[in-house]
Amino acid sequence: MNKIKLIACDMDGTLLDDDKQISRENIEAIAKLKTRGIYFVIATGRHDSMVKSYLDTLGLEMPVISCNGAMVREPFSNHLFSSIPLLSDQVLVIIQACKLHHADYHIYARDVIYGETLTSRMFYYNERNKTLPDRDKIKLLVSRDFKKYVADNTGELYKVLIIPPRQEDFIAIQKEIFKSTGLHAFQSDSELLDVSQKGITKAHAIQVLCNELNIDRSETAAIGDQLNDLDMIEYAGVGVAMKNAVPRVKEAAQIITETTNHQNGVAEALERLMGRS
Structure with missing residues (x-):
């Protein structure tokens, strides 16, 4: 398989534990990606202003896929990559x-x-x-x-x-x-x-970033748990479902973690993804 260059990760039920925190294990696993030159992008239904404190925790200044893909922006600089509003x-x-x-x-x-x-x-x-x-x-x-x-x-x-x-x-x-x-x-x-607007999903936003960063779809991975993650898990080169994911997301994924979001499931997912690339 192609080397993974970009990983899109959902927040709630995925990166965050049940207390809405990022575990030390997940933080350390994401830090390792930076040393390998791999982009780690948060893809969330949240507004990107809700993600700033988590980016600080992770030491990242990256574009955020927010509002389920309707907006892609670097929230600290306000640089807008893509925005598709509702009428x-x-x-x-x-x-x-x-x-x-x-x-x-x-x-x-x-x-x-x-x-x-x-x-x-x-x-x-x-x-x-x-x-x-x-x-x-x-x-x-x-x-x-x-x-x-x-x-x-x-x-x-x-x-x-x-x-x-x-x-x-x-x-x-x-x-x-x-x-x-x-x-x-x-x-x-x-x-x-x-x-959100018709046809707009997290998958659409990943495509926008791939075009911007000159990354092929086959060089991406996506991690999630809910139905609003389904399109990006189907779109990515490797789709990862959390153990706590809904059945349809698990059916679409190539990898299902053995641990939940409350058990450092993202750290497990990243380790398994790096083992494949």
């Missing part, structure tokens, strides 16, 4: 679907995360900001006037994060959004749905 009309329809099913939602824009109220993930981000240095803080905007917010930020809205009130509401919300917009709402966590 304003699409966002308004998604919001109406959320209201119909009494689901909370947040909108990920280029530089700000918006919510109507300081609830769900917005509350978590706000609390986390209290412990972060200024350069790592997450910009938040809380306002009931969602129509004005959408109008004021046209062309810069990359993802809608939906928090359904109950598990049984997931399918109904997904069907409503697809019927109204043709967009798929992907499950990114056991409690969350993500909506």
